[in-house]
Amino acid sequence: MTSETDHSHGPHGLGEAVAARIERRWAALSIVIVGVLVCMAAFIGIHQATMPQGRVETADPTTLHLSGEFVESNLGSALEADGSVTVRAIGQQYSFTPQCLVVPADTPITIRATSADVVHGLLIEGTNINTMLVPGYVSDLPIRFKSPGEHVMPCQEFCGIGHQGMWGKVQVVDQTAFRNMAASKRRLTCVD
Amino acid sequence: MSEEKLYSLRNPWFSISVGITVAIAVLSAVAGLIWFPLLQPNLKLSGIWDAICSAAGVPGLSTQAGAVPPAFKTSNVVMTPEMLTRQDQVSIGRGATLAQRCAICHGPQGVSDANSPNLAGQYAAVTYKELNDFKTGARVNVVMTPFAANMTDQEMRDVALYYAYLPRVPSSLVNPNLTPPAIVVTGAPMRNIPPCGSCHGEIDVKAGSPWLGGQSAVYIKAQLQAFASGARRNDISEQMRNVARQMTAEEIDQVARYYEAQP
Numbered sequence: 001m002t003s004e005t006d007h008s009h010g011p012h013g014l015g016e017a018v019a020a021r022i023e024r025r026w027a028a029l030s031i032v033i034v035g036v037l038v039c040m041a042a043f044i045g046i047h048q049a050t051m052p053q054g055r056v057e058t059a060d061p062t063t064l065h066l067s068g069e070f071v072e073s074n075l076g077s078a079l080e081a082d083g084s085v086t087v088r089a090i091g092q093q094y095s096f097t098p099q100c101l102v103v104p105a106d107t108p109i110t111i112r113a114t115s116a117d118v119v120h121g122l123l124i125e126g127t128n129i130n131t132m133l134v135p136g137y138v139s140d141l142p143i144r145f146k147s148p149g150e151h152v153m154p155c156q157e158f159c160g161i162g163h164q165g166m167w168g169k170v171q172v173v174d175q176t177a178f179r180n181m182a183a184s185k186r187r188l189t190c191v192d
Numbered sequence: 193m194s195e196e197k198l199y200s201l202r203n204p205w206f207s208i209s210v211g212i213t214v215a216i217a218v219l220s221a222v223a224g225l226i227w228f229p230l231l232q233p234n235l236k237l238s239g240i241w242d243a244i245c246s247a248a249g250v251p252g253l254s255t256q257a258g259a260v261p262p263a264f265k266t267s268n269v270v271m272t273p274e275m276l277t278r279q280d281q282v283s284i285g286r287g288a289t290l291a292q293r294c295a296i297c298h299g300p301q302g303v304s305d306a307n308s309p310n311l312a313g314q315y316a317a318v319t320y321k322e323l324n325d326f327k328t329g330a331r332v333n334v335v336m337t338p339f340a341a342n343m344t345d346q347e348m349r350d351v352a353l354y355y356a357y358l359p360r361v362p363s364s365l366v367n368p369n370l371t372p373p374a375i376v377v378t379g380a381p382m383r384n385i386p387p388c389g390s391c392h393g394e395i396d397v398k399a400g401s402p403w404l405g406g407q408s409a410v411y412i413k414a415q416l417q418a419f420a421s422g423a424r425r426n427d428i429s430e431q432m433r434n435v436a437r438q439m440t441a442e443e444i445d446q447v448a449r450y451y452e453a454q455p
Binding site: 051054055056057058059062063064065066067068069070071072073074075078086090092093094095096097098099110112114116117137138142160161162163164165166167168186187191192 | 232251259270381390395428
C-alpha cells in the first residue's frame with residue numbers, strides 16, 4: 001500500500017509527476033500561441049484597419065435615381081474643397097455604375113456606395129476595401145491609393161444568376177492628371 | 193460548505209467579481225461609444241450625444257448636399273418587382289379601348305410586322321415604364337412621344353395591363369432550333385456582360401426588363417446601338433447602357449436575330 005500512495009517513488013508516482021510537468025509545458029505553449037494570435041490580430045487590426053462604419057446612413061433603393069446623392073449625374077469622383085475626393089457608385093443587377101472609377105493617387109478618398117436592388121459586394125483588388133452593399137444602407141469607406149495603376153472591382157457577394165458578369169474597374173492616376181480632369185468636369189469617371 | 197450567502201455584497205468574492213465586470217462594461221462603453229468615435233475625424237461628430245448615437249447605430253438619412261443635377265431627363269419610374277402584377281379586369285377593359293389608337297403600329301392583337309415592338313404578353317410594368325418615359329421625355333421617339341404626351345398615369349397603366357393580358361403570338365420567324373448565342377446564356381464575364389437571360393426572362397427576370405422573344409431584330413439592334421452610344425438613356429442608373437456599351441457589333445447582331453426567332 002505504501003508504494004502506491006507514495007508519489008515520489010513507485011511506477012505510478014513517477015508517471016504522475018511526468019504527466020504534470022508535460023501538462024504544464026503544454027499549457028504554457030498554448031498560452032503563448034493564444035498570445036501570439038491575439039498580438040497578430042491586434043497588429044493587423046491596427047496596421048491594416050478596416051474600421052466598421054462609424055455612421056449608419058440610409059437611402060431608399062427604389063428611388064436612388066430620383067433624388068439625393070446617387071442620381072446618375074452625381075455618380076463618379078468629386079473633388080472636394082479640402083482636396084479630398086468623394087467617389088459615389090451604385091451596385092445593381094448586374095453592373096456597377098459607373099463601370100470605371102477614376103481616382104488620384106496619394107489622396108484621401110471616401111467611397112460612398114449603395115445597392116439599388118439586392119445585396120452586392122464591393123471589393124477593390126490589391127487594397128483592403130471589401131464591404132457589402134446592402135439595399136437601404138450607404139457604405140462609406142475611407143481609402144488612400146499609394147501609386148497610380150489599375151485595380152479590378154468585382155462584386156464579391158452572390159447577387160443573382162448574372163453575378164459573374166458584375167465587376168468594375170478603378171483607375172488610379174497621378175494627382176496632377178486628376179486635377180486637370182476635374183477642372184472641366186464636376187463628376188469624373190473613366191467609362192469610355 | 194460555508195453558511196455565508198453567495199450573492200451578498202459582504203462576500204468579497206462576489207463584490208469584487210461583480211465590481212470588475214461592471215468596471216469593464218463601463219470602460220468599454222466609454223471607449224466604444226464616446227472615445228473611439230471622437231478619435232475619427234472623418235465622422236465629423238457634433239458632440240458626445242452624436243458620438244453615442246452614431247456608434248450605437250442609430251440610422252440617419254444620407255444627407256450629402258450639392259448633388260450635380262442631371263443634364264438630361266432621366267426616368268422617374270419607381271420600379272419594383274410587384275409593380276402592375278395584379279390582373280384587373282376593369283383596367284384591362286379600359287386599356288383595350290385605349291389601345292385602338294396603338295393598333296396602327298403595334299397591331300390589333302399587339303403583334304405587327306412593322307418593326308415596332310410587339311406588345312402582346314409584354315410585362316405590364318415594362319409597357320408602363322416606357323410610356324411614362326416617353327411622356328416625361330426620358331425616352332424620345334418622334335412617333336411615340338406625341339402619343340404618350342397626353343396620356344394620364346391611369347391610362348398608361350390600363351394600356352400596359354391590357355397588353356400584358358393579350359397572349360403572346362409567335363411571329364412567323366420562330367425557329368426553336370436556333371442555338372442560343374453565348375452572350376444570351378453565359379454573357380461575357382470578362383467584359384462585364386451578364387447573360388441576357390439573367391434579366392430578360394429565360395433564366396431570371398429583373399423588374400423593368402422586357403420580354404424579348406419575337407421582337408423585331410431591327411428594333412432590338414437599334415435599341416442596343418442607342419444604349420451603347422448613349423442616344424437612349426432612360427434605363428435607370430445605366431443598367432442597360434453598361435451592358436450594351438461592352439457588346440461587339442457581332443454580338444448585337446446575334447442577339448437581335450436570336451430573340452426575333454424566339455416565341
